[in-house]
Amino acid sequence: MKLVFAGTPEVAVPALDALLASGRHEVAAVVTRPDAPAGRGRRLVASPVAQRAEEAGIEVLKPARPRDEDFLARLREIAPDCCPVVAYGALLPKVALDIPARGWVNLHFSLLPAWRGAAPVQHSLMAGDQVTGASTFLIEEGLDSGPVYGVVTEDVRPTDTSGDLLTRLAFAGAGLLAATMDGIEDGTLQAVPQPVEGITLAPKIQVEDAHVDFAAPALRVDRVVRGCTPAPGAWTVFRGERLKLIQVTPLPDRTDLAPGELSVGKNNVYSGTGSYAVELLWVQPQGKKPMKAADWARGVRIAPGERLGA
DSSP, X not given: OEEEEEEOSGGGHHHHHHHHHHOSSEEEEEEOOOOEEETTTTEEEXXXXXXXXXXXXXXXXOOSSTTOHHHHHHHXXXXXXXXXXXXXXXXXXXXXXXXXXXXXXXXESSOTTSSBSSOHHHHHHHHTOSEEEEEEEEOOSSSSOSOEEEEEEEEOXXXXXXXXXXXXXXXXXXXXXXXXXXHHHHTOOOOBOOOSSSOOBOOOOOGGGGBOOTTSOHHHHHHHHHHTTXXXXXXXXXXXXXXXXXXXXXXXXXXOSOBTBEEEXXXXXXXXOSSSEEEEEEEXXXXXXXXXXXXXXXXXXXXTTOBSOO
């Protein structure tokens, strides 16, 4: 088939690579979000998908909006059979959805109908799922509601962050997307409607969602930290300033600390929660680089009875 691939961030690059490597289909062009400011100088930088496409000598389309007439006209000229999508980052209007003969097929990082929306991996971790995965489905106008072509499952490991899990899913999902294109082309795959039960939503994680409540149980604290790492970053407040929490570990045997109460050992820092304690392993004070929690504690000289939280 002739394909136009749509994607933007680094997590979409493995899928593009898999389609380029398959040799079975022609990736005629790539659609990605416009260049965005990055770094201290805030200069405009092309997306990771755009950079990879340019390296491969593929035409790159960067519409400000996917309903722009110039973009739609070019897409019609290319006349793709199918448009595979991974984390493109913009809503596709019906006029664009109708152009490829076999539609737009999205790789979504959850086992649909669970976790429809922008942040499925973060929500899966924060909810304590033990198994997650990726799905390919035919895009329709509803939110991640189209019929599913295929799935791949992935166990959630006890120390996974959303970054860890998303990286594994990006590579597992890349193979799934390539196989889905093959199955659509040879007619061996038929999309199956999603169940009406088991629908959960995964909206974008806001900064306030990443605020750690130390009155919650230790497992919840751990899940929020892992689910919000690396972005947007879990946080609490210490002495009136924001403190990012990068890694903690629950300690079921320690129950002597009140929620948020800090205890400092020679090379360890502990905090109470609503159940048992957690050990703080890595933190990032406001305006500073990530550091071991023990180094942070030595620098701020925590007094007996001091607590994390507002």
